[in-house]
Amino acid sequence: MRIYRSKRFLQAYLHRLPFENKVGFVPTMGALHDGHLSLVKNAKNSCNTVVASIFVNPTQFDRKEDLDHYPSTLEADLKALQKAGCDVVFIPSVKEMYQNQIVSEDFDFDGLDQVMEGAHRKGHFAGVGTIVKRLFEIVKPHEAFFGEKDFQQLQIIKKMVNKEQIPIKIIGNPIYREADGLAMSSRNVRLTPAQRIAAPFIYQTLLKAQKLFKSHTIEEVEEFVVQTFKTQKLLELEYFSMADEMILLPIDKKEKNKKYRGFIAVFAGPVRLIDNIELNF
């Protein structure tokens, strides 16, 4: 497995690959878990060369506390990437990606960035768009792999490549969970033992909401989730939204030919956790 810290050297290597070689790309912020590695394995199944990046992108953090405490486990990450079949790892510095201008570009994501994560984390998706676009320009992959764990991000990246006519196929991958249902996240290691025991409550509540959605009104499901979280001392609900998968806006009435999803963000102390689930009726 090749490791590059410089975009010039990475590009020089990628330029030497045969023309017909299919390149798959998995952008990450490191502190890798099996969810990340599933993206690498999926990329390996469909591409000849898999490039993963590890870069904690400062412009997508709205809270300094979150950025300062973001876990870093580089040595273990590299071992895990190699084992998962990754061919190339790109680990740029902030200077390599931003020079001396650590600012985001402006994007028009047709409103996809105005709700949920976008509404609660100011500037988050402009930061995500900026870094993913730069990484795409450097790696120029044929396919890029993203997790449905960050479903809103996945839809925004699809919107970006579509609007900017970037010739990369964006592939969504299912959410990987711990045995007790907690969605895998790099931030889970920051949970205290008591918060870690409480955290599977998030997915358990989503499963109950999924069941209720079949027979109850949207207001009833929402009320159920809000009230359920009031019983949990260690978890604070930030939002729960039932939205159309394509436009991500909250639904007011259920329509048969649409796809819906429930999206949730919860604080466990300072640690913010997100999850989502398909909703059918």
Ligand code: AMP
């Ligand atoms: P991150 O390192 O958190 O920026 O995540 C890098 C990529 O891994 C993103 O496309 C995430 O959606 C994806 N990812 C993170 N957690 C999971 C998970 N539990 N299951 C599947 N994909 C995930």
